[in-house]
Amino acid sequence: MIRVAICGAAGRMGREVTRAVSEAEDMQLVAAIDLHHIEEDVGSLAGIALLGVKVESDWKAAALRARPDVMVDFSVHTAVLPNALIALELGISPVIGTTGLSEEEVARLETTAKERKIGAFLAPNFAIGAVLMMQFAAQAARYLPDVEIIELHHEKKVDAPSGTAMLTAQRIAEARRAAGVHPTAAPEGAFEKAPGARGGVVDGVPVHSVRLPGFVAHQEVILGGVGQTLTLRHDSTDRRSFMPGVLLAIRKVRSLSGLVVGLENLL
Numbered sequence: 001m002i003r004v005a006i007c008g009a010a011g012r013m014g015r016e017v018t019r020a021v022s023e024a025e026d027m028q029l030v031a032a033i034d035l036h037h038i039e040e041d042v043g044s045l046a047g048i049a050l051l052g053v054k055v056e057s058d059w060k061a062a063a064l065r066a067r068p069d070v071m072v073d074f075s076v077h078t079a080v081l082p083n084a085l086i087a088l089e090l091g092i093s094p095v096i097g098t099t100g101l102s103e104e105e106v107a108r109l110e111t112t113a114k115e116r117k118i119g120a121f122l123a124p125n126f127a128i129g130a131v132l133m134m135q136f137a138a139q140a141a142r143y144l145p146d147v148e149i150i151e152l153h154h155e156k157k158v159d160a161p162s163g164t165a166m167l168t169a170q171r172i173a174e175a176r177r178a179a180g181v182h183p184t185a186a187p188e189g190a191f192e193k194a195p196g197a198r199g200g201v202v203d204g205v206p207v208h209s210v211r212l213p214g215f216v217a218h219q220e221v222i223l224g225g226v227g228q229t230l231t232l233r234h235d236s237t238d239r240r241s242f243m244p245g246v247l248l249a250i251r252k253v254r255s256l257s258g259l260v261v262g263l264e265n266l267l
């Protein structure tokens with residue numbers, strides 16, 4: 001049995017992960033951490049039969065008591081580094097889905113996991129369709145280097161651009177560099193009458209973030225060429241789309257050497 005703790009257990013993703021872990025035959029939920037709903041039972045939050053696991057607010061105290069093998073984090077960008085450092089300090093492998101980390105924070109995780117010789121895993125998107133979309137986008141950008149990304153999420157999402165859009169842009173930029181191709185330069189005199197109208201630029205790729213009720217998690221990558229466009233689109237219409245990837249990461253993280261980023265590396 002893999003002993004699992006969940007940070008952010010009362011959130012939208014945390015409740016879904018609670019359900020998935022509790023239904024997995026090879027996993028046991030041993031701790032649920034969140035700053036909210038601390039009086040409630042995590043089973044009732046996730047809408048499943050009571051698990052007898054109370055939601056706690058102190059991750060380190062919970063970890064020392066429950067001794068999990070793996071800590072899954074779907075909290076907020078400000079909490080994830082401290083949470084993961086506590087995990088690594090105690091020999092617990094972190095599986096991180098939280099987005100919005102800075103490059104410096106990811107580098108700190110990488111160094112600490114390597115120093116402590118503990119497997120750690122981070123993925124901005126655990127849905128297989130999104131992983132394939134990123135790979136197809138990178139493949140296509142070798143031949144169609146003019147690319148823009150539109151990501152659309154629910155109105156409660158705090159970070160923009162999404163972690164998925166950030167990684168997609170990085171993969172596109174790497175593919176362009178490897179192929180020695182460049183996007184078309186903006187025409188002379190181009191200007192933004194409304195600042196931000198052309199999106200935020202990530203590694204040379206314009207990214208447009210839409211936040212509206214009604215969306216869950218969606219992304220379009222549009223590539224343009226002379227007389228043609230190619231549109232790649234992925235839609236997560238239900239947070240269950242992320243669960244097979246999260247369970248796979250929980251099963252594999254302890255066998256990794258240091259920090260691994262991206263679900264494609266576990267498939």
Ligand SMILES: NC(=O)C1=CN([C@@H]2O[C@H](COP(=O)(O)OP(=O)(O)OC[C@H]3O[C@@H](n4cnc5c(N)ncnc54)[C@H](O)[C@@H]3O)[C@@H](O)[C@H]2O)C=CC1
Pocket residue numbers: 007008009010011012013014033034035036059074075076077079083096097098099100123124125126127159163242
């Ligand atoms: N990698 C992936 O496939 C996916 C990643 N995400 C990311 O997961 C994160 C969470 O998303 P949602 O569940 O929608 O957010 P949410 O706001 O519904 O849940 C976050 C939870 O974390 C809790 N929290 C805040 N600080 C905490 C701390 N220090 N320790 C423990 N818990 C703490 C909050 O009280 C809240 O209940 C976001 O960064 C989002 O971008 C979301 C969906 C898929």
Ligand SMILES: O=C(O)C1=N[C@H](C(=O)O)C[C@H](O)C1
Pocket residue numbers: 099124125126153154157161162163164165216217218
């Ligand atoms: O906040 C979300 O909901 C999601 N966040 C991740 C991201 O930032 O890419 C993954 C998915 O898009 C859902």
